[in-house]
Amino acid sequence: MGIRLAALIRKEFLQFFRDRFVIILVAWAFMVDALLMGYSLALKPEHLALGVLDQDRSQRSSQLIQQLSATRYLDLAHWASSGREMNMLLDQGKVDVGVVIPASFSRQIDLGQPVRVQVLVDGTNSVVASIGANYVSAIILRHSRQVLIERSAIAPSQVAALPAIVGRIRVWYNPGLDATIYMALSGVLLDLMFIAIVIPAVAVVRERVAGTIEQLLVAPIRPIELLVAKMLPMAAVTFTGFVISLLEVVVIFGVPLQGSLLLFFTASVLFLFAAFGIGLSISTIAQNLQQALLASFFLVIPMVFLSGTMTPVDSMPAVMQYISYVSPLRYFTDIGVGIFFKGVGLAALWPRFLALFGFGFLLLTFSAQRLGRRLT
Amino acid sequence: MRRDPYFLGLSVVLPITMFFLFSHAVTLDVRDMPLAVYDRSRSQTARRYIDRFVSSGYFRLVAHVDDVGALNRMLGTGQAKVAFVIPQDFSRNLHNNRPAEVQILVDGSFPTTAQVIVGYIDAINASASQAVLVRYLERQGQRSSQLAIEPAVRVWYDPALKSMNYIVPGLYGVILLAFAPLLTALGVVRERESGSIHQIFVSPVRPYQFILGKTIPYCALMFAVTLVLLAVGIYGFRVPMRGNLLLFVALLAVYTVCTVGVGLLFSTLTRSQLGAILLALLGAMMPAFYFSGFLYPVEQLPAFVRYNCYLFPAYYFNRISRDIVLKGMGLQQIWPDVLIIMAYTSLLLVGASLRLKKKV
Incomplete structure (x- = not known):
């Protein structure tokens, strides 16, 4: 039996590497796609275009403007000469945030009256808009504090001792708030799923369409042997590609590894089985190649978007959050983020491991049974 | 076809x-972000400070905890995205007209959302800090007892963000x-x-x-x-x-x-x-x-x-x-x-x- 199985595995390996389609897909997914994701879906909200309409043109207003443009978050891009021009700049997207300083600005400050500075934000993208609005608000409020202190004639030596609330904000897990490393890791995880679903789906259906599966049927092999022989080359290639792409994002983007690599690979194997289960299930249901591929896309795309790989699950409406529980990628993403960024271990992640194991077990049993029934 | x-x-x-x-x-909306508090000062002042964050609508108070370990665990499991550690002398410092510090921990594992959260915290904190100063100046009998400059944010095209x-x-x-x-x-x-x-x-x-x-x-x-x-x-x-x-x-x-x-x-x-x-x-x-x-x-x-x-x-x-x-x-x-x-x-x-x- 050992020799028989070995021969079968050899045949499957040969067959696997003859397939150009599969090779291109695997190479592209693991070599290119994760990098693309790291670059193209990582927002870096810096250098937002600031537009200023200074109706006061005083020393006070230029002080404020100077403070607004002093950080790397805001670039003074345009001076508007009228409200209409400011509107136009916002319309054309040339300005992300517009600040309108009224003509009475310095006079009101000198009189001790509160003065309003208008902050106009292009709200088309909610993320960029809220970040921009908050940058500007915080800078104006700090400036306001300075003005208050200045006006109240408090001795400079006492300023540091004035009542204030100093918020020491510390960002955990990704202190640089670098979205690239998150997206790149996400890319590696979802590419593993994509490949591990598409390849078994395609391979089995093709064999069935070509009729070669009937030849195997008359050969003295048990269905389970066939399944093992079929899955082994796929698993080997997929996992190798996965490890390469993981190395790639660690080296190129500097994705940190806070937790245990061994634990992560354990999760990856469990996830691989779950994804193979999905792919094989598709292959037992689809009639032809085209159906198998379209069904794979149909499953993969929602799973990607529902799993917190591109946008956080917590932000989704409750219904979508519940739906996301049926996606193995959701658990795998939690595990990946947990181990790589947070450095947590099995104590925090075991329910996700259990879920992955359950998925893999159920799906593989289901597809093995269906495959077995077709064979016998 | x-x-x-x-x-x-x-x-x-x-x-x-x-x-x-x-x-x-x-969706990348930041709303009702789960917030946990470890309030060592147990004071009215601290509660009012936290209220500013909750009433903004961007944060939702999910837990008051009694030690830093619990905060770490909540951040680790994702039950909380933001954690405030308010030190024992928080309200005492403010009452004595001194600066008070607050430690704010933000879960940065989804960086884009974290960036938005940090922005809100920074802006809300700046306005809280300013309010404290204004109250102090008021008590000192300063004539200018109001906010000096107020940012009036108007969002265009999609005001609800x-x-x-x-x-x-x-x-x-x-x-x-x-x-x-x-x-x-x-x-x-x-x-x-x-x-x-x-x-x-x-x-x-x-x-x-x-x-x-x-x-x-x-x-x-x-x-x-x-x-x-x-x-x-x-x-x-x-x-x-x-x-x-x-x-x-x-x-x-x-x-x-x-x-x-x-x-x-x-x-x-x-x-x-x-x-x-x-x-x-x-x-x-x-x-x-x-x-x-x-x-x-x-x-x-x-x-x-x-x-x-x-x-x-x-x-x-x-x-x-x-x-x-x-x-x-x-x-x-x-x-x-x-x-x-x-x-x-x-x-x-x-x-x-x-x-x-x-x-x-």
Whole structure:
């Protein structure tokens, strides 16, 4: 039996590497796609275009403007000469945030009256808009504090001792708030799923369409042997590609590894089985190649978007959050983020491991049974 | 085409399902972020301070805990995204007119959301700090006992800052580029595989006539699907339509032809269904998601990504779409993008005809 199985595995390996389609897909997914994701879906909200309409043109207003443009978050891009021009700049997207300083600005400050500075934000993208609005608000409020202190004639030596609330904000897990490393890791995880679903789906259906599966049927092999022989080359290639792409994002983007690599690979194997289960299930249901591929896309795309790989699950409406529980990628993403960024271990992640194991077990049993029934 | 109900069904169901899913699942809204507090001062002042954050609507108080370990655990499991550690001397310092410190921990594991959270915290904290100073000056009998400068934020185009209003106008362009080339290329290649295309080659049909004949049914189908999406977007999801609906529908039609043209060109480059799927996947579906400004404005992305975006029609159409839908712009402002889409479409159709002619 050992020799028989070995021969079968050899045949499957040969067959696997003859397939150009599969090779291109695997190479592209693991070599290119994760990098693309790291670059193209990582927002870096810096250098937002600031537009200023200074109706006061005083020393006070230029002080404020100077403070607004002093950080790397805001670039003074345009001076508007009228409200209409400011509107136009916002319309054309040339300005992300517009600040309108009224003509009475310095006079009101000198009189001790509160003065309003208008902050106009292009709200088309909610993320960029809220970040921009908050940058500007915080800078104006700090400036306001300075003005208050200045006006109240408090001795400079006492300023540091004035009542204030100093918020020491510390960002955990990704202190640089670098979205690239998150997206790149996400890319590696979802590419593993994509490949591990598409390849078994395609391979089995093709064999069935070509009729070669009937030849195997008359050969003295048990269905389970066939399944093992079929899955082994796929698993080997997929996992190798996965490890390469993981190395790639660690080296190129500097994705940190806070937790245990061994634990992560354990999760990856469990996830691989779950994804193979999905792919094989598709292959037992689809009639032809085209159906198998379209069904794979149909499953993969929602799973990607529902799993917190591109946008956080917590932000989704409750219904979508519940739906996301049926996606193995959701658990795998939690595990990946947990181990790589947070450095947590099995104590925090075991329910996700259990879920992955359950998925893999159920799906593989289901597809093995269906495959077995077709064979016998 | 009509003879294959599976194919036809898929071409309708696939885009519509994706539209529903994306418009709801792809959201970056920061609202009700779970917040945990370790208040060592146990004071009214601290409660009022935390209240400022909760009443802003961006944060939701989920737990008061009694040690730092619990905060760490909550951040680790994701039960809390933000944690405040208020030191014992917080209210005492403020009462004695001294600065007080607060430690604020933010879960940065999803960096984009964390960035927005940090921004809100910073702004709310700055305003709390200012209020403290104002009260102090008041007690000192200063004449200027009010906020000196107040930022009055006005958000344009999408005042509620719902990310759905950004995502949905972008979805029309993304979904068309993701599925129209795939379905078109597959359909045409299948026809070729079955040999029926040779009948057409021997018939006195000219290549451009053939192209038209091929394009029209796919365009009609995809356009019909897109109109359904548009209706759902406007009436179902209440995404605004500030510009001219008719203009938008007309440009949507042009863009539909463009994406079908991409599929047609792909179909002339490959002979197998697998090749068609591979081309459509790598050449259209993936770029639709990566290089269209689907999640974030292209201007905020690295230069390398920006240059890639310029290569794909979804980028131009998404600009058009957001300009019309959210900003209410007209043809006189958006004509450069319209021109690019039209030129792109013509080039694709001419290219496909030429390739086909060669084959004949």
